[in-house]
Amino acid sequence: MEINKKLSASSDRVKSVDIHPSEPWALAALYSGNVMIWDYESGSCVKSFELSDLPVRCAKFIARKQWFIAASDDMRIRVYNYNTMEKVKELEAHADYIRCIEVHPSLPYVLSCSDDMSIKLWDWNKDFDCTQYFEGHQHYVMQVKFNPKDSNTFASGSLDRTIKVWGLGSPVAHYTLEGHERGVNCIDYYPSGDKPYILSGADDKTVKIWDYQVSQTDVELVTFFCKSAIYSLFLMQNYS
Numbered sequence: 001m002e003i004n005k006k007l008s009a010s011s012d013r014v015k016s017v018d019i020h021p022s023e024p025w026a027l028a029a030l031y032s033g034n035v036m037i038w039d040y041e042s043g044s045c046v047k048s049f050e051l052s053d054l055p056v057r058c059a060k061f062i063a064r065k066q067w068f069i070a071a072s073d074d075m076r077i078r079v080y081n082y083n084t085m086e087k088v089k090e091l092e093a094h095a096d097y098i099r100c101i102e103v104h105p106s107l108p109y110v111l112s113c114s115d116d117m118s119i120k121l122w123d124w125n126k127d128f129d130c131t132q133y134f135e136g137h138q139h140y141v142m143q144v145k146f147n148p149k150d151s152n153t154f155a156s157g158s159l160d161r162t163i164k165v166w167g168l169g170s171p172v173a174h175y176t177l178e179g180h181e182r183g184v185n186c187i188d189y190y191p192s193g194d195k196p197y198i199l200s201g202a203d204d205k206t207v208k209i210w211d212y213q214v215s216q217t218d219v220e221l222v223t224f225f226c227k228s229a230i231y232s233l234f235l236m237q238n239y240s
Contacts, residue, residue, distance in 0.1 A: 013031035067080060102154070
């Protein structure tokens with residue numbers, strides 16, 4: 001795999017990146033407290049937003065509304081119209097740092113997860129009211145991810161060393177996947193075909209593949225051992 005384009009900005013760290021589904025744009029959440037939209041074809045910065053004096057850990061496009069949503073270390077979530085650059089909403093979302101936000105593929109929902117060990121569901125058709133609250137993890141919740149094959153379910157990964165699978169409408173997890181020896185930092189679903197797989201990366205320097213449709217005794221399929229802790233993973237479709 002070759003690097004086709006390198007984009008740079010005056011910031012200590014890039015905390016997250018999201019790709020627009022139709023425009024050639026990359027949305028970057030920065031440690032400086034800014035969010036930037038880059039045109040990855042021209043290599044130029046399209047727009048820049050100053051959100052906070054504290055780091056922005058996660059930002060995601062909501063393309064069907066022409067918005068992006070971002071979470072920063074002041075425990076607040078902010079929503080902007082990326083065309084007009086107007087702020088749509090700002091809310092105090094959690095009692096501790098927000099690690100990740102996830103946009104539902106079709107419904108007006110956003111998930112957020114936090115160091116306060118909770119997961120919340122926000123409905124933008126109800127002025128971003130928190131309509132559901134999920135709890136059960138015993139440490140920081142690092143990532144949440146909707147299931148692309150069944151968007152009424154989602155998974156979460158936590159520093160309590162577990163992955164939990166949840167359903168919208170129930171505050172209790174359907175089941176828990178256990179097998180990592182240290183905290184889970186990142187998760188992803190296998191996005192295509194008929195394979196019911198979840199991938200997880202952890203501080204124990206492993207990536208695990210889980211089959212979430214089999215019995216709990218056979219759920220762990222493969223473990224990959226790496227040289228360092230895994231902080232991010234992403235499954236690519238149709239890459240060869």
